[in-house]
Amino acid sequence: MPTNFYMWFIAALIPLVVGAVYYHEKVFGSAWMRTNGFKASDLEGGNMALILGLSYFFGVMIAAVLTGMVIHQTNVFQMMLPDVLEPGNPAQEQFTNLMAQYGDRYTSPGHGFLHGGILALFFVMPIIAINALFERRGWKYVAIHTGYWFIALGAMGALLCATIEYPPLPLS
Numbered sequence: 001m002p003t004n005f006y007m008w009f010i011a012a013l014i015p016l017v018v019g020a021v022y023y024h025e026k027v028f029g030s031a032w033m034r035t036n037g038f039k040a041s042d043l044e045g046g047n048m049a050l051i052l053g054l055s056y057f058f059g060v061m062i063a064a065v066l067t068g069m070v071i072h073q074t075n076v077f078q079m080m081l082p083d084v085l086e087p088g089n090p091a092q093e094q095f096t097n098l099m100a101q102y103g104d105r106y107t108s109p110g111h112g113f114l115h116g117g118i119l120a121l122f123f124v125m126p127i128i129a130i131n132a133l134f135e136r137r138g139w140k141y142v143a144i145h146t147g148y149w150f151i152a153l154g155a156m157g158a159l160l161c162a163t164i165e166y167p168p169l170p171l172s
Contacts, residue, residue, distance in 0.1 A: 002067070002164045011066075011159050012059030015152040016052065022148045035141045063156055067164055070115040070157040072106055073099060077166070096168060112161025116153035124149045 023029045033039070068074045076098065077084060083091035125146040132142050 003167050004163065004165055005064075007160060007163045008060050008063035008067070011063040011156045012056055014156045014159065015059050015062070016055060018152040018155060019055075019148065022151065028144050028147070031140070032144050035138065035144060062153075063160060066116065066119070066153065066156055067160050069119055070112040070161045071164055073103055073166065099166075099168065107161055109158035109162040112157035112159070113154040114157075115161070116155070116157025117150050119157070120146060120150040120153045124153070 021027060023032055025033075033043075068078070077095065080091045080095055083089045084095050086092070125142065128145045128149075129142045132138070
């Protein structure tokens, strides 16, 4: 667990902020509404506290999982479980030495954005596309939503990759 896991709660705000801009009528909001057959009046009257609250909660979930996808050091630690947690186990020393030598690699915002974008294109887009196929939606629908998630996950990945820190393991 990172020492500053609170960054997940900050990163969870990114999809809300990006969505407010991206789905604004002067950006992609009008195209999104036309693609879905919505009118502005169709979107009135929803429980915005519930919508925004759940969206934020889901954003926290995304941020927690995204951390392991944009920070490679997380995967090395997971690969060494449970040995790395056992006091006196040689895995602790191996992990500590590995992190001392390579722990600062690939932790830039650009690297995080790259991996967030890759995730959007190769994981999120196929999910949206599958739903769109069964809902008989066009590729414009897929492109609009994929664009949003590319920006949102890229920005989340950039923030997380640049800020998440893991404490060194105490060697016994």
